[in-house]
Amino acid sequence: xxxxxxxxxxxxxxxxxxxxxxxxxxxxxxxxxxxxxxxxxxxxxxxxxxxxxxxxxxxxxxxxxxxxxxxxxxxxxxxxxxxxxxxxxxxxxxxxxxxxxxxxxxxxxxxxxxxxxxxxxxxxxxxxxxxxxxxxxxxxxxxxxxxxxxxx
Numbered sequence: 001x002x003x004x005x006x007x008x009x010x011x012x013x014x015x016x017x018x019x020x021x022x023x024x025x026x027x028x029x030x031x032x033x034x035x036x037x038x039x040x041x042x043x044x045x046x047x048x049x050x051x052x053x054x055x056x057x058x059x060x061x062x063x064x065x066x067x068x069x070x071x072x073x074x075x076x077x078x079x080x081x082x083x084x085x086x087x088x089x090x091x092x093x094x095x096x097x098x099x100x101x102x103x104x105x106x107x108x109x110x111x112x113x114x115x116x117x118x119x120x121x122x123x124x125x126x127x128x129x130x131x132x133x134x135x136x137x138x139x140x141x142x143x144x145x146x147x148x149x150x151x152x
Contacts, residue, residue, distance in 0.1 A: 016130050023131070028052055034096035034125050040067075049110045063113035065098050066120050069132040077118055079104045094124035 002022070022029055026048045028041045039055060041048035043066055053060060066077065071089060074081060078101040081089070088099055103118040105111055111118060123129060 016127070019127075019131055023048075028055065031128060031131070032125055033128055034094075034123055040128075043111060044108075046108060046110060053110075060109070061114055063111065063117075063119060066111060066118060067123055067128065067132060068120065071122060074101070074120065077101065077103060077105065077120060089122075093122040094129070095122075096124070097121065 002018070019029060019031075023040070023042045026042065026045045028039055028048055028051050030037055031040050039052045041052055043049065043064075049064065052058070052064065058064075068074065068077065071093065081101065085099060085101065088097065098119045098121040100117045100119050103112050103116055105118065123132075
């Protein structure tokens, strides 16, 4: 297990590169979010996402939250955004609010869930935003799959 202290990122920004490398290679990381620490992986990597489900002993019927880099990515994930959804996005994003949308995706299973909905959040946390910005590719943005767990 590799430990990267997130409070030292300002002194050593190369640590973000290590986090990106782990995600790109299909690893699972524990990362701070706006509210708690969570497990995260590259959302398009079934093996890594399955590892999160197994680690959390989470039902496959409960899709993970997706963290796109920015609001523009919603067009790739959702069918339509209601007026109330637009208002919530404007008021609370970036931030700790997860919004459920009817998804335009038909697969993969780990993103869509049985009800055809997808939970999306645009985080405000600096480390998470840096990870999303640096790992996204021009033609294929990264969505981090994420499952919350609380430290006791």
